[in-house]
Amino acid sequence: MTVLPLYAFVEGDTLGVVVLGRLEGTIAELGDNLLRAVGVRVGRRGSYQLFAGERQLDPNTTLEAHALLPLDRLDLVWTERRPGPARGAVRP
């Protein structure tokens, strides 16, 4: 198994993180791993697209097929927004 370290940025997050993607894994799996990695700060907001620079990455293809390089920059951009977490239960 070959693992690729990538810098990743999720729209709405405050921080860039490093995610490890399997070369034979799909972009969709990578996106899910990324959302878990930033889940403490960013909740899932609906569907999303992953970009490497200007290139939109096909979620069903592998990292290897996209010829991603170590320490490339990935951006996760929301395409369909869901409401954020409920505010409730805040005492006055």
Added chain:
Amino acid sequence: MQRDAWFELARDLDWDFSYVREEDVFPEATSGRPWLPQTAWRDWEEPYKTTFADYVANQSDKERALAAVRAALGRSSDFERLPRTWLSGLKLHNAMLPLAEFAAVIGNLRAARFGRTAAWRTAASFGALDELRHTQIPLLLMHPLVAWDRQLDWTHKFFHTDNWVAIAARHLVDELLLGADPIEFAVGTNFVFETGFTNLQFIGLSAVAHEVGDRLFETLLGSIQSDEARHAQIGGPVLAKLVEVDRPRAQRLCDKWFWRSWLLFAVVTGFAMDYLTPLAERRASFKEFMQEWIVDQFLHTLREYGLERPWYWETFLSALEHYHHMVYASAYTYRASVWFDLVVPGPDERAWLGEKYPASWPSLEPVWEQITARWREADPGNDLAVHGTAIVGFCELCQLVLCQGTPAKNGAVISKHGGQRRIFCSEPCRWIFESEPERYASHAGIVQRVLEGKAPANLLALLRESFGLDYDSWGKDAFGGDYPWLERERR
């Protein structure tokens, strides 16, 4: 003999060399670029002049005042009365201050030997004595607390660890204070850092300390500030000469050190003013202090020297709205990687932040809602349930976390140097790196250390083995996530 009769001669008593070359006494490598003959520096004049006797008398008075406050307020019981979040600010400062000040002793001593006029060397000698004092004061005042609080104890180890904040601090301090030649030191440290930024700390934060009731810290800052105000004035006349002979370099040094200083103060002072000071004691936001003390005054001063505002000014103004908030939220979710406790801003604090930062807070609010939602599902005290685990990205220039830009679009940029791919938090950091790649290229950041197997990738192992922290010393939520405004559903 009256002071006036001898002082002008004594403060600038220099000599002509007869059996060595001037270039050998003051080599460019240690005296700085551009190398100019001594005659070119003859008109150098510091605005604030003092004699050694006056210096000793003034410092002695200050020491007595400080000792009196320490005697009255220096016990651990006095600190126990302070707000918990304010103590976190003290821990942040106590880690950063002493050894950074000690590095400034070295920078001043280099100028005291290799500065190009006797008056400059004399002023730098006083500067070195000042900085030695600033090393000793926080060490002395905080020493009784090391037995009281493990995190305060850890602050004394900070600079000797590979904690990510320590790596960033050393990267800055080594270049600015230890490695810079006297010309760059005078522009970067005396002019930009001390004239531009330390007012924020020593006047702005000192006023906040007064409001909080921390008289000891207030006195410490005030006592240090009076020294800084004097030796900071070395910077002006050096910069004036540099502008005269090499204006592009003068502009470049101001631009470089403004950006690097800003990043440090955004984290240290920004956290303290906008998050760690209790809401009731806040009089102005960090941004408001910055606008008054930096944006207005520093730009005015730059213009006086015939210089332009830094080329990245629009980026800076945007960062003033976003950067320290993005770092704070990120640090909160990696609080075990620091040595002080952090706090979730509650509804009143968020309303205040929203009022002070209308352009940026709406994009930050969802992050705190998410963190709050996580705490709602976690038991109080279960910090690691509301904590990040992924490897964090760090800028390969400033070594700080990748938190520039906005939550909508992070400002990090990747570029290639010598076949190696590098990431920078921002365009100004990339510009600084690319201006002197030979200075920075060999530095290994945390991500490189992890990828090369020199540091563990597992967060807990990284905290213990590289960052030098353990459960007692690492940061937690200051209230264990148990806030009066956060109601948990009964399970």
